[in-house]
Amino acid sequence: MRVTLSVNGKPATIDVEPRRTLADALREDLGLTGTHLGCEHGVCGACTVMLDGLPVRACLVLAVQAEGASLLTVEGLAGEDGALHPLQQSFTEHHALQCGFCTPGMLISALDLLNRIPNPTRAEIRSEMSGNICRCTGYNSITDAILAAARSLTQKD
Amino acid sequence: MTEITGVDPKGNESVGRAVQRKEDYRFLIGRGHYVSDLRLPGTRHVAFLRSPLAHAKINSIDISSALEADFVEAIFTGESDPFKSVSLIARSALPSYIETAQPILAWDKVRFSGEPIAAVVATDRYLAEDGLELIEVEYERLPANVSAWSTPAEPLHKEALDNVLLERRFQSGDVKDALAGAEVVIERELISNRQGGNPLECRAGVALFEPGDGTLQFWSGTQVPHLVRNALAELMGMSEAKIRVVAPDVGGGFGTKAALYPEDVAICMIARLMPGTPIKWVEDRAEHLLSATHARDHRYLVTAGFSSDGTLLALKADVTCNVGAYSVYPWTAGIEPLMAGGLLSGPYRLENYDCMVRAVATNSSPSGPYRGVARPASVFAMEAIMDEAARRLGMSTIDIRRKNFIGPQDIPYKMPTRLVDDSGHYERCLDKALELFDLDQFLEEQQRRRGTNEPPIGFGVACYNELTGLGRAASAGPRMPFRTGHDACTVKVNPDGTVTVFSGVTSQGQGLETTVAQIVADGIGVDYDDVQVRIGNTDESLWGFGAFSSRQAVIGGGAAQLSALVVRDKVIRLASELLEIDINDLILRDGKIWVAGEVEPRLSLAEIARVAYLESNRLPDGMEPGLEATRFYDPIRGAFAAGVQIGSLEVDVSTGEIRILKWVCVEDAGRVINPAIVDGQIAGAIAQGIGGAMYEHLIYDGDGNLSTGTLMDYLIPTSGEIPEMIIGHLQFPADNPLGVRGVGEGGTLGPNAVIAGAVADALGILVDQLPVTEGAVWEGLQ
Numbered sequence: 001m002r003v004t005l006s007v008n009g010k011p012a013t014i015d016v017e018p019r020r021t022l023a024d025a026l027r028e029d030l031g032l033t034g035t036h037l038g039c040e041h042g043v044c045g046a047c048t049v050m051l052d053g054l055p056v057r058a059c060l061v062l063a064v065q066a067e068g069a070s071l072l073t074v075e076g077l078a079g080e081d082g083a084l085h086p087l088q089q090s091f092t093e094h095h096a097l098q099c100g101f102c103t104p105g106m107l108i109s110a111l112d113l114l115n116r117i118p119n120p121t122r123a124e125i126r127s128e129m130s131g132n133i134c135r136c137t138g139y140n141s142i143t144d145a146i147l148a149a150a151r152s153l154t155q156k157d
Numbered sequence: 158m159t160e161i162t163g164v165d166p167k168g169n170e171s172v173g174r175a176v177q178r179k180e181d182y183r184f185l186i187g188r189g190h191y192v193s194d195l196r197l198p199g200t201r202h203v204a205f206l207r208s209p210l211a212h213a214k215i216n217s218i219d220i221s222s223a224l225e226a227d228f229v230e231a232i233f234t235g236e237s238d239p240f241k242s243v244s245l246i247a248r249s250a251l252p253s254y255i256e257t258a259q260p261i262l263a264w265d266k267v268r269f270s271g272e273p274i275a276a277v278v279a280t281d282r283y284l285a286e287d288g289l290e291l292i293e294v295e296y297e298r299l300p301a302n303v304s305a306w307s308t309p310a311e312p313l314h315k316e317a318l319d320n321v322l323l324e325r326r327f328q329s330g331d332v333k334d335a336l337a338g339a340e341v342v343i344e345r346e347l348i349s350n351r352q353g354g355n356p357l358e359c360r361a362g363v364a365l366f367e368p369g370d371g372t373l374q375f376w377s378g379t380q381v382p383h384l385v386r387n388a389l390a391e392l393m394g395m396s397e398a399k400i401r402v403v404a405p406d407v408g409g410g411f412g413t414k415a416a417l418y419p420e421d422v423a424i425c426m427i428a429r430l431m432p433g434t435p436i437k438w439v440e441d442r443a444e445h446l447l448s449a450t451h452a453r454d455h456r457y458l459v460t461a462g463f464s465s466d467g468t469l470l471a472l473k474a475d476v477t478c479n480v481g482a483y484s485v486y487p488w489t490a491g492i493e494p495l496m497a498g499g500l501l502s503g504p505y506r507l508e509n510y511d512c513m514v515r516a517v518a519t520n521s522s523p524s525g526p527y528r529g530v531a532r533p534a535s536v537f538a539m540e541a542i543m544d545e546a547a548r549r550l551g552m553s554t555i556d557i558r559r560k561n562f563i564g565p566q567d568i569p570y571k572m573p574t575r576l577v578d579d580s581g582h583y584e585r586c587l588d589k590a591l592e593l594f595d596l597d598q599f600l601e602e603q604q605r606r607r608g609t610n611e612p613p614i615g616f617g618v619a620c621y622n623e624l625t626g627l628g629r630a631a632s633a634g635p636r637m638p639f640r641t642g643h644d645a646c647t648v649k650v651n652p653d654g655t656v657t658v659f660s661g662v663t664s665q666g667q668g669l670e671t672t673v674a675q676i677v678a679d680g681i682g683v684d685y686d687d688v689q690v691r692i693g694n695t696d697e698s699l700w701g702f703g704a705f706s707s708r709q710a711v712i713g714g715g716a717a718q719l720s721a722l723v724v725r726d727k728v729i730r731l732a733s734e735l736l737e738i739d740i741n742d743l744i745l746r747d748g749k750i751w752v753a754g755e756v757e758p759r760l761s762l763a764e765i766a767r768v769a770y771l772e773s774n775r776l777p778d779g780m781e782p783g784l785e786a787t788r789f790y791d792p793i794r795g796a797f798a799a800g801v802q803i804g805s806l807e808v809d810v811s812t813g814e815i816r817i818l819k820w821v822c823v824e825d826a827g828r829v830i831n832p833a834i835v836d837g838q839i840a841g842a843i844a845q846g847i848g849g850a851m852y853e854h855l856i857y858d859g860d861g862n863l864s865t866g867t868l869m870d871y872l873i874p875t876s877g878e879i880p881e882m883i884i885g886h887l888q889f890p891a892d893n894p895l896g897v898r899g900v901g902e903g904g905t906l907g908p909n910a911v912i913a914g915a916v917a918d919a920l921g922i923l924v925d926q927l928p929v930t931e932g933a934v935w936e937g938l939q
């Protein structure tokens with residue numbers, strides 16, 4: 001089936017079997033391998049992308065369901081010039097990534113969190129981010145990074 | 158505390174600073190290169206058919222209808238060559254050890270649920286999985302046994318009718334005598350839970366056999382690429398010169414990726430049978446939980462004697478480790494039991510020790526290395542003994558530990574297992590941890606709550622030592638046909654003065670590109686940004702055993718330092734010739750040559766490098782062109798790292814729910830190269846330890862079916878469960894070129910003991926079995 005969608009602001013058309021997941025379509029058909037797969041059953045959050053402004057697990061969405069949708073993946077976060085998004089910047093400053101495998105999903109979930117709650121508390125961050133597994137960091141540095149990014153983003157506004 | 162100073166202070170030193178990691182930018186923008194990201198033209202995907210039964214004879218495998226399907230390109234089973242003639246046999250010279258032959262694809266018998274039986278090749282993974290459904294296997298069930306301490310009805314291997322693959326006794330002093338004279342004798346049975354490392358990226362591999370020159374390339378998320386190349390050459394009858402193993406970015410390892418698996422060998426063999434076609438296998442989580450290595454399924458029967466003042470007089474133990482269906486390649490079934498027996502007494506002085514350890518095969522996924530190897534369980538056992546002795550003697554759990562610590566005055570301390578402890582800083586760690594934890598305040602609050610209806614609180618403490626960076630003398634334990642004491646590193650100054658390092662280390666998130674660059678930058682005297690580090694490629698680095706035993710900062714780091722110093726020395730010698738100034742007056746700093754006392758540099762490293770590579774006419778007599786050095790490093794012994802964790806929690810007595818209130822960890826990491834990375838290793842390891850202590854449990858039913866086969870049943874903790882942590886450091890330099898101690902695993906060693914101890918303290922019940930789940934606590938309260 002033909003699916004027309006927009007990914008990181010650019011139009012894309014793919015031809016997929018109805019059973020193909022959005023994650024596989026992004027990774028295999030569009031070459032956007034920044035979206036990772038950690039479980040393929042909706043628990044780990046590594047595959048989280050924004051679909052029409054809301055976070056979804058790309059391993060649980062079929063590519064055909066994204067017809068007409070506008071997607072944001074980790075590849076779309078940094079500026080055209082390569083400048084990091086404040087969340088990305090904060091993640092590196094707070095050592096919120098080790099192997100980097102959870103990072104794309106973490107960044108997208110964190111972006112969604114800050115869209116909804118611009119000034120979250122630590123406790124809010126911990127509970128809101130509990131749908132994303134990180135096996136490396138122990139989460140404290142991720143919490144620090146999101147908190148700091150929230151501060152820098154709200155100061156800018 | 159000993160103050161640390163650098164080799165010699167030079168300008169922009171990067172060691173000791175939390176420099177920006179080299180890895181971060183590509184990971185953050187989604188441009189990491191993990192194996193599953195590799196997209197070679199013409200790639201074919203593999204899916205494995207896995208046994209649904211834990212123990213069965215295979216009567217027949219019928220692939221005829223699968224072969225007829227037009228979307229199936231090829232199917233391979235184990236009963237034909239090359240698969241049939243090869244098996245994974247982990248070797249050890251230990252006297253009682255029984256080898257097991259792990260098939261690449263099982264063909265006569267399956268020994269655990271999830272064992273690979275056939276491989277289907279198709280243009281994509283969906284079609285390959287469709288192909289699996291068309292294969293018919295006829296099994297004849299055999300009785301399955303998944304417990305290492307029950308009598309098997311049917312042995313797994315005919316070579317070991319009792320399923321015991323290894324037994325070893327550690328003995329020192331006279332335990333019987335010492336127990337007879339003890340004031341208090343404690344007997345406990347302690348059981349730890351089966352877990353898996355579960356890196357967020359599952360296993361993956363891409364193999365390509367190039368018919369033009371007969372070379373095999375294997376991209377693998379392995380922690381041990383050089384060992385893999387070595388093994389593949391032997392198993393496939395190829396020359397090592399024709400095999401290149403590449404571990405690109407790897408999404409976590411934790412030991413799980415330090416084994417060579419049948420699937421790895423299978424895809425390499427398939428690639429050779431399908432020359433020119435890239436063969437790709439990306440494991441999913443369900444496969445990972447079933448068939449990647451497990452760990453920590455142990456039972457400890459312990460008897461310990463203490464004198465009235467709390468001195469540990471004797472320790473007698475019988476340790477059984479469930480090692481799964483096969484002796485893990487290449488580490489052997491001895492990996493967990495030998496570690497458990499070797500370090501059971503931990504940081505405590507002990508003369509009389511009698512410990513029998515055994516490795517027992519069962520119908521479960523093979524046990525392998527997992528961060529902390531055995532010690533999260535053995536520390537749990539030892540600390541439970543200390544806690545109970547304190548209670549029986551009316552001492553505090555803190556005082557009894559102080560009484561028994563190996564101290565600085567005992568160093569070097571020969572443990573009853575003949576390992577030599579070079580640390581002795583346990584009490585200092587404990588002091589600092591107590592200070593950060595604020596025990597007095599906790600005890601006051603605990604007292605206050607006792608008279609109220611508020612949830613009871615308790616605290617637990619774990620003191621441990623970790624043998625890190627094992628050199629050739631310390632890595633002798635399992636008597637495998639290799640000694641993991643050394644690594645190599647090549648440091649090269651390029652003609653433009655930048656530096657490329659080819660290091661034998663590998664990284665699965667530990668930031669080794671960064672750490673090695675920091676060491677080399679300071680070693681030579683150049684800016685950190687001018688150093689590029691290449692790792693994980695057997696064609697580029699000379700040799701490295703890889704990531705395990707918290708060894709790389711010590712050993713790989715040592716090799717990087719030595720090579721950098723040799724290069725630095727040559728740069729100075731050449732500069733001295735060019736400038737006609739004595740070498741002792743020259744300094745290489747920030748990539749420039751300075752004369753001592755002058756404010757402006759005389760030459761840049763780029764100018765010197767240009768001469769070294771492009772103007773040999775200007776080289777002094779006898780000096781070879783180029784600026785490069787390769788050095789090996791082997792610390793011979795190891796560096797013990799001391800650690801203490803203290804945590805407190807409250808228990809909801811109506812549900813058994815545990816809430817962690819505070820968590821403190823103090824470790825002696827020796828000299829810290831990158832504080833952010835070191836703290837990250839400790840925090841991540843503690844989180845894994847808490848997962849194992851409270852949530853993670855791989856459970857087989859009586860028939861050997863894994864009932865925790867998804868992440869909905871196997872619970873990896875999230876930010877909702879893991880507490881904030883307070884991490885403190887001591888920095889006693891170890892006896893190696895950088896003064897570092899390994900830090901990758903220690904954090905996992907504490908949480909079992911802390912949680913069990915704290916629950917016991919809060920509720921006055923004994924915790925003998927892990928994990929300490931809500932349900933288990935509730936039951937304990939009834």
Ligand code: FES
Nearest residue numbers: 038040042045059
């Ligand atoms: S891969 Fe989608 S949630 Fe884990």
Ligand code: FES
Nearest residue numbers: 098102134135136
């Ligand atoms: S950084 Fe490795 S899983 Fe989060």
